[in-house]
Amino acid sequence: MEFKSVGIKGLGYYVPEKVMTNFDFEKILDTTDEWIRTMTGVEERRYAAPEQATSDLCVEAAKKALADANMTAEDLDMIIVATVTPDYITQSTACLVQNKLGVKQIPCFDVNAACSGFMYALTIAGSMVRGGVYKNILVLGGEVLSRIVDMENRSNCILFGDGAAAAIVSEVEDGYGMLSTHLGAEGEDDMILKIPAGGSKKPNDAETIANKENFLVMKGHDVFKFAVHALPLATNKALKIANVKAEELKMIFPHQANVRIIESAAKRIHVPMEKFYLNLNKYGNTSAASIGLALGEAKEKGLIQKGDLIALTGFGGGLTYGSIIMKWAY
Ligand SMILES: CC(C)(COP(=O)(O)OP(=O)(O)OC[C@H]1O[C@@H](n2cnc3c(N)ncnc32)[C@H](O)[C@@H]1OP(=O)(O)O)[C@@H](O)C(=O)NCCC(=O)NCCS
Numbered sequence: 020m021e022f023k024s025v026g027i028k029g030l031g032y033y034v035p036e037k038v039m040t041n042f043d044f045e046k047i048l049d050t051t052d053e054w055i056r057t058m059t060g061v062e063e064r065r066y067a068a069p070e071q072a073t074s075d076l077c078v079e080a081a082k083k084a085l086a087d088a089n090m091t092a093e094d095l096d097m098i099i100v101a102t103v104t105p106d107y108i109t110q111s112t113a114c115l116v117q118n119k120l121g122v123k124q125i126p127c128f129d130v131n132a133a134c135s136g137f138m139y140a141l142t143i144a145g146s147m148v149r150g151g152v153y154k155n156i157l158v159l160g161g162e163v164l165s166r167i168v169d170m171e172n173r174s175n176c177i178l179f180g181d182g183a184a185a186a187i188v189s190e191v192e193d194g195y196g197m198l199s200t201h202l203g204a205e206g207e208d209d210m211i212l213k214i215p216a217g218g219s220k221k222p223n224d225a226e227t228i229a230n231k232e233n234f235l236v237m238k239g240h241d242v243f244k245f246a247v248h249a250l251p252l253a254t255n256k257a258l259k260i261a262n263v264k265a266e267e268l269k270m271i272f273p274h275q276a277n278v279r280i281i282e283s284a285a286k287r288i289h290v291p292m293e294k295f296y297l298n299l300n301k302y303g304n305t306s307a308a309s310i311g312l313a314l315g316e317a318k319e320k321g322l323i324q325k326g327d328l329i330a331l332t333g334f335g336g337g338l339t340y341g342s343i344i345m346k347w348a349y
């Protein structure tokens with residue numbers, strides 16, 4: 020059986036206007052710009068305006084991706100949003116995006132794979148299009164992480180920012196698009212990266228709020244250790260499935276969590292740092308938005324052209340990881 024070639028036909032991204040710099044953190048926390056830059060590579064991040072929720076950021080990114088693909092919202096037949104900061108626990112943020120775009124009667128759902136969410140959602144969309152029932156799927160990674168971080172926790176809040184990225188997944192020219200995908204998870208329930216309260220296990224009450232269990236908790240060392248093993252693992256497996264050598268890659272778009280994690284991954288994949296696209300200095304870690312935000316920015320700058328071999332690779336809460344190898348299709 021011949022498989023369709025499926026890939027990205029349009030990209031868009033959106034970041035809110037408000038810039039929160041390391042120097043702004045110096046004013047409210049016992050920290051320094053130098054510590055944050057040296058330990059993470061982050062210099063500033065964007066924060067959503069009070070009236071903006073994740074769906075609002077997603078809609079802006081979606082409009083740009085539709086324009087980039089020369090499509091209108093009417094051309095879409097599915098919307099998938101990867102996020103850990105949905106507007107509501109239910110209904111899905113994808114349904115809210117659908118409503119705001121004014122598209123009717125198409126399936127819409129969210130994916131929770133934390134910072135690997137864009138990898139998971141692209142893979143699902145790719146399979147759906149390859150299956151033949153759906154033609155043009157809007158994939159979004161969007162987050163307003165500034166609402167789930169404890170602004171008094173200096174080793175945590177300085178890492179994260181808000182943003183959204185969008186991709187239109189469709190059939191592409193034969194031999195182009197997604198050549199392989201490798202997803203995985205190492206599930207844990209050990210407070211490595213989670214919001215302890217607000218779900219069915221521990222609904223929020225006065226005590227959880229007083230204990231700040233409504234905010235993201237993270238064991239930074241454990242996440243770091245996982246990341247430096249998961250990034251190369253996911254990338255190497257996806258490369259092997261695609262039968263592509265690391266040196267053939269034009270660029271790698273890693274999850275923008277910490278420059279030291281990316282440097283360690285670069286050594287293990289044997290790819291020079293210059294091939295890793297980085298914008299975490301400007302946006303911090305935007306979780307499910309991060310890889311798409313990097314890809315969208317690089318495309319806008321003309322850094323990727325039709326036929327280029329690229330890798331997208333991420334890791335995150337769950338713990339999860341995922342990597343996709345693409346031959347860029349437009
Ligand atoms: C968060 C991270 C930068 C912290 O670095 P680390 O080397 O683990 O640092 P530690 O937490 O051990 O802290 C080292 C010291 O710096 C201090 N510190 C932490 N945050 C600080 C800050 N913003 N400013 C100044 N000092 C800080 C700590 O209090 C500690 O001080 P102590 O030695 O006096 O106790 C690092 O663990 C990390 O990046 N982990 C991965 C996180 C991540 O990517 N999460 C998202 C995954 S999708």
